[in-house]
Amino acid sequence: MSHEENEKQLLARRGFLRQAGLAAGAGALAGAALLPGTAEAAGGVPQKWDETTDVLVVGTGFAGLTAAVEARNAGASVLVLEKMPVHGGNSIINGGDFAAAGNSFQKEAGVEDSPEQMLKDMMKAGGNLNHPELARLVAERSNEALEWSRTYVGARYGRLNYHGGHSVKRSVQTVNQSGSELVNALLRKATALGAKVALRTKLVRLVTGADGRVLGVEVRRGYRWPDEASGTPAFIKARRAVVLAAGGFSRDVALRQIHDPRLTEKFESTNHPGATGEALLAACKAGAMDVQMDWIQLGPWTSPDEPGFGHGPQVCERIVGYGLMVDPVTGKRFFKETGNRKERADAIIAIGHPVIIVGDSDAIGKQVVPKVLHYAMEVGVVKKFDTLEALAAEYGVPAQPFLEQVARWNGFVAAKKDADLDCKIFPDATPTSKPPYYAMRLWPRVHHTMGGLNIDREARVIGFDLKPIPGLYAAGEITGGVHGAVRLGSVAMADCVVFGRIAGKNAGGEKAWG
Amino acid sequence: MTTTGSDRNDRMNRHLLRLALASLLAALALALLPPCAGAAEPAGPLGADRHKAKGVACADCHGQVKKQAYVEGAQCLTCHGPAEALAGKTAAVKPENPHASPHWGATMECAVCHRQHEASVDWCAHCHRFGFKVP
Numbered sequence: 001m002s003h004e005e006n007e008k009q010l011l012a013r014r015g016f017l018r019q020a021g022l023a024a025g026a027g028a029l030a031g032a033a034l035l036p037g038t039a040e041a042a043g044g045v046p047q048k049w050d051e052t053t054d055v056l057v058v059g060t061g062f063a064g065l066t067a068a069v070e071a072r073n074a075g076a077s078v079l080v081l082e083k084m085p086v087h088g089g090n091s092i093i094n095g096g097d098f099a100a101a102g103n104s105f106q107k108e109a110g111v112e113d114s115p116e117q118m119l120k121d122m123m124k125a126g127g128n129l130n131h132p133e134l135a136r137l138v139a140e141r142s143n144e145a146l147e148w149s150r151t152y153v154g155a156r157y158g159r160l161n162y163h164g165g166h167s168v169k170r171s172v173q174t175v176n177q178s179g180s181e182l183v184n185a186l187l188r189k190a191t192a193l194g195a196k197v198a199l200r201t202k203l204v205r206l207v208t209g210a211d212g213r214v215l216g217v218e219v220r221r222g223y224r225w226p227d228e229a230s231g232t233p234a235f236i237k238a239r240r241a242v243v244l245a246a247g248g249f250s251r252d253v254a255l256r257q258i259h260d261p262r263l264t265e266k267f268e269s270t271n272h273p274g275a276t277g278e279a280l281l282a283a284c285k286a287g288a289m290d291v292q293m294d295w296i297q298l299g300p301w302t303s304p305d306e307p308g309f310g311h312g313p314q315v316c317e318r319i320v321g322y323g324l325m326v327d328p329v330t331g332k333r334f335f336k337e338t339g340n341r342k343e344r345a346d347a348i349i350a351i352g353h354p355v356i357i358v359g360d361s362d363a364i365g366k367q368v369v370p371k372v373l374h375y376a377m378e379v380g381v382v383k384k385f386d387t388l389e390a391l392a393a394e395y396g397v398p399a400q401p402f403l404e405q406v407a408r409w410n411g412f413v414a415a416k417k418d419a420d421l422d423c424k425i426f427p428d429a430t431p432t433s434k435p436p437y438y439a440m441r442l443w444p445r446v447h448h449t450m451g452g453l454n455i456d457r458e459a460r461v462i463g464f465d466l467k468p469i470p471g472l473y474a475a476g477e478i479t480g481g482v483h484g485a486v487r488l489g490s491v492a493m494a495d496c497v498v499f500g501r502i503a504g505k506n507a508g509g510e511k512a513w514g
Numbered sequence: 515m516t517t518t519g520s521d522r523n524d525r526m527n528r529h530l531l532r533l534a535l536a537s538l539l540a541a542l543a544l545a546l547l548p549p550c551a552g553a554a555e556p557a558g559p560l561g562a563d564r565h566k567a568k569g570v571a572c573a574d575c576h577g578q579v580k581k582q583a584y585v586e587g588a589q590c591l592t593c594h595g596p597a598e599a600l601a602g603k604t605a606a607v608k609p610e611n612p613h614a615s616p617h618w619g620a621t622m623e624c625a626v627c628h629r630q631h632e633a634s635v636d637w638c639a640h641c642h643r644f645g646f647k648v649p
Contacts, residue, residue, distance in 0.1 A: 085626045086637070092617045093641060180617045199623070200584070222584055273640055308641030378609055379643050 045207055045215060049237035053079040053196075055507045056217060056238035057245060058203050058279050061091035062179065062493060063476025064245035065186035066500030067507065068195040069153070074508025076240055078195035081217075083202035084225055084274045087187060089247050090477070093272055094179030095314055097161055097171040097490035098497075100146035101139055105160040105172050113168050115139040122491060125165045125340045126450075126484025129292060133457055134482045138491065138498050145497040146172060153189050155182040162426070163489030164300075164320055165340030171490035177314060177369055179493065200224065202231065203279050206242060206286040206472070212463070213513060214242050214286065214471035225274060239514060241471045241507035244461070245500065248449035248477035249277025250296070256446065259294040269446040270299055270309035280478050283453055287463040288472065291480040293451035297487055298444035300344035303381045304354050305441060311376040312440050316357050317489065318367040321426045323359030324409045325442070327351055328395045331402035333409065338424040342486040345444040354443040356395050358406075360434045373438075382440045391437050406432055448487050452480035459503035473507045475499035561630035561649070575630075582631070590624040597621070612638065612646055 054076035057064045068078045086092075101118035119139040123130050149155045158175040162168075174181035191197065202223040207216045216238045220231030249255045250271040256263045269275070284290055303312035320337040327334050335347035337357070348355050364373065376382040385391040388406060392399045410431035412418040418425060453461050453474045460468035476496040483491065559567070565575070575585050587597075594600055597620040601613035612627075613620050615638070627637050627648050634648035 085623055086618055088617065176616045178616045184619075224584075306641075306643060307639070310641060 043205065045209060046218075046235040048235070049216060050234040051079070052237040052239060053077050054238070054240040054512065055079075055243060055504075055510075056081065056236055056241075057243045057504075057507075058217070059089060059245035059247060059476070059478070060087040060183075060187070060197060060199075061089035061245060061247060061476060062182060062186070062496035063091075063478075063500035063503070064089075064243070065183065065190050066497050067243045067245055067473070067475055067504030068190040068197075069186060069193060070501050070504025071240075071243070071508035072190065072193040072195050072504075074505050076508035078190070078508075079236065080190070080195060080197045081201045081203060081219060082197065082199045083223055084272070085200055087197065087199060088180065088183045088272075090272050090275060091179045091493075091496070092183045093309055094492070095309075095317075095490075096174035096176065096178045096181055096493075097163060098142075098146050098149070098157070098173070098182075098493040099163070099166070099171050099488065099490040100143040100494060101170060103143050103146055103160075103170065103172055105157070106168070106170060109160055109169065111160070111168050111170070113170050115142070117167060118142065118170065121166050122483065122488060125342075125486040125488050127486065129295070129484035131291075131481035131484075134455070135484070137457055137502075138482055138495050141498045142494040145494060145501065148501070149182055149185070149497055153182070153185045155185040161318065161490070162321060162338075163317060164338050164344065165486070165488045166490075177372055182493070200231070203246070203282055204233070205282050207235065208286050208469075209513075212287060212469060214238065214469060215513060217242060237514070238471070239512040240510035241473055243459075243503045243507045244279055244283055244453065244472070244474040244478050245476045245496075245503070246277075246279030246478050247271075247275050248452065249280060250275050250446040250449055252276040255281075256296055256449070259451070260296045263296060263446055267298070267444070267446050268302075268307070270302055270313075271447070277449075280452055283461060283472070283474070283478075286472070287465075287469055288461045288474075289454040289464050289466075291451055291454045292484070293449070293480065295450040295483075295485045296446060297341055297448040297450060298345035298349070299447035300341055300348055300444050301442060302445040302447075303440055304443040305381045306379050309445075310381060311372055311379065312381045312442075314372045315364075315368050315376050315382050315438075315440060316442060318369075319357065319359040319363045321424050322363035322367055322429045323357060323432055324406065325355055325357045326397065326402065326405060327355050328397045329353070331392070331398045331400075332405050333421060336418070336421040336423040340486050340488060341447070348442060348444055354441040356397070356439050356441055358391065358432060358437060358439045360430075360432045360437050362430045362434045363432065364438045366428070376440070382438055385437045385439070386435050388437055391439050395439065395441070448483075448492065449477065450480060450483045450485065450487055452478045454481065455479045455499070457502075458506050459499050460506070471510065471513065473503040475503040560632065561628060561634065565630065585625060585630075587622075587624040590628075594624075607646070610638075610642075610644055612644070612648075 055071040055078045057068050057080040060082040068080050072078045101113050101115045106113050122135045156175040157172045159173050160169050161171040161173050163171050200223050202220045204218040206214050209215050216236050221234050223231035250269045253265045255277050301313040301316035325337045392402045413429050413431045416425050459473045461472040461474050463469045482495050601620040604613050605611050636646045636648050638644050
C-alpha cells in the first residue's frame, strides 16, 4: 500500500470513529436505536448485507462440512467460511480413526460391543463430567454416522484399531490413515450438492437482533492468516441459522493459559496453526455460555523428534498392549500403556523427561501400517535395533534393569495379565523377543480442548439465560460437554459427524427471519 | 562547547525513543512471520521478480486492478497447469511429492506456499520435516 493510500485510510477511519462516537452519544441521550450507518462500528445490525445465505457454517473440518451437507439436504442454501488458506482444519491432519460401537469391522473380527459399552468408556475417561445426554447421543449414533460417512459420503475405511482407554477395539481407520479421506469426501459431497466454500474468510463477530436472534455474521474477506489487519470487512446475512464448527483452541497459548496456566508456550501442539478459538469467543460475546474450558488434553504419543502431530502417534498408539513403555533413566515401566490420554500424558509429565516405547518386529509388523513406519523411520522418530542392548545404549537406558523389565513384561504377555500396571494385553500379543526391535521417544503435546460452547441434544447453543440462542448451532471441538474431562482417542470423528449432522439438519430446517 | 543537562536529557530521550521504536518494529516484524511455517530463505529474487524478468507484467496475473490483490491458483494454472500435470513434474521430489499430499493433493492454492511478493513458505513444515526448498 502506498503512503498516500495509507493516510487516506487512516483519515477515513478517524472520521468513521468520530461519527460512531457521536452516534453512540446521541443514542444514549435519546434512548433510541443507533443512528443509521453506524451500526457496524457499534456492533449493531448493518443496514445492508453484502451477501445472503440460508445457513452459514464456520469451519471446514468434519463437523462443518457434515453440517453443510445436511443443511443443503434440508433445502437450505449453504455458505461455508474458512479463515485459513486451506480447508480441513485439524480434521485434515487427523489420524482417520472413527470410534463406532457395534461396527461391521468389529463384527468381522468377533469383537462384541454396544453403544452402552462405548458410553461407559467415554464417561469413565471423562471422569463423569460429560454431559450424559450428549455423550449418549454420540455413542448411540456413532455407527449410524460411520455408515453415513461410508455409504452416503463415500469415505473409505480399511482396518479396526485400538485406542487407549477404550474397553475394546472399536476405531475404524480410513484407508489412507488420515482424516483427509473423510474431509475431502465431505467437501466433494457438499460442493456437489451446491454448498459454497469461501477460504480466507474470517469470522469477526456474530450479528444479533434486539431479541438476541443470530441474524448473520461480520467477516473479513481475503484474510491473510495470521495478519489480523488483512482482508476487507463484509456482512453476510444468515436467513435461517449460523453453525459454528470452528474447532478448539489448542494453539492459542494465551487463551489456554487462562484456563490451564500450566500450559505455557513450552508445550507444543499437534494442532493446525489456526486452532486459536476466536469463533468460540465471538459466540461468547453474542451471549453463548462456555463450559469446562480448563479440561485441555495433551496427547501422550507425540515425539519430540518431529514437529506437530507427525507420524509417531500412529506407531505408538498401534503398539500399546503389544509393547512396553519405559522411563529411560530407570529402565522400568511406569504407567499402563493402554491408559487414557490424560493419565498417560500426566504420568510422562510427572517423570519430567521424554520416555520411550518399545516394540519387537512381531508387534510392529502386525500393528503398524508399513507406509507409516517408513515415514516415521525416515524422519528419525522411530529407530530400529538388532538387539535390546543396542536399543538401551542409544537412549541411555541402564541395560540390566531394562532387560529384566522386558523379561517381566514378557511373562505378563504370556499370562495375558499385567500384574504390575494392569495394561490391557491383547489376545494376539506376543512377547517382545523377536528382533529387530523398534523404539521411539515420547513427550506430550497439547491436542484437544474438551471445553467449549454449551449445547443441547439439538446442537443448539445455550446462552447465559440457560435458553437456546435463536439461530445459533454448534458442533465438534468448539463445543464442550460431550467428552467431559478426557476425550477418548477416535471419538472426535464420531462426535463431529453425529453433531454435525444434527446441527446441519436443524439449521437447515429453521424458519427464515428475513 | 559544553552541553547542558537538558540537552543531554533530550539526547537520552531521543535515544531511548529510537531504541523503543526499533524494538517495536522488530517485534512487529516477528509478529508478521507465520508461526512455525518454514519460512524459506529468499534464495535470490522473489517470485514476482522472476516472473517480471521473464516478461510477465503485473496485469498478466492481477488483471486491471487498482491495488495488489490475491491471485487464485486457477490464474497460475493458465500458464503452469493443469494441476495434475504440474504434480507429475514434481513426482521425483524427495522425500515426498509436495503436490500429491494425502491432505490437499493438487487442489491446494499455489500462493499458500509460492508467495510472489515475499519469501515463499513450506506449509508442510507445520507438521513435517521434508525440507522442501520452495521456489
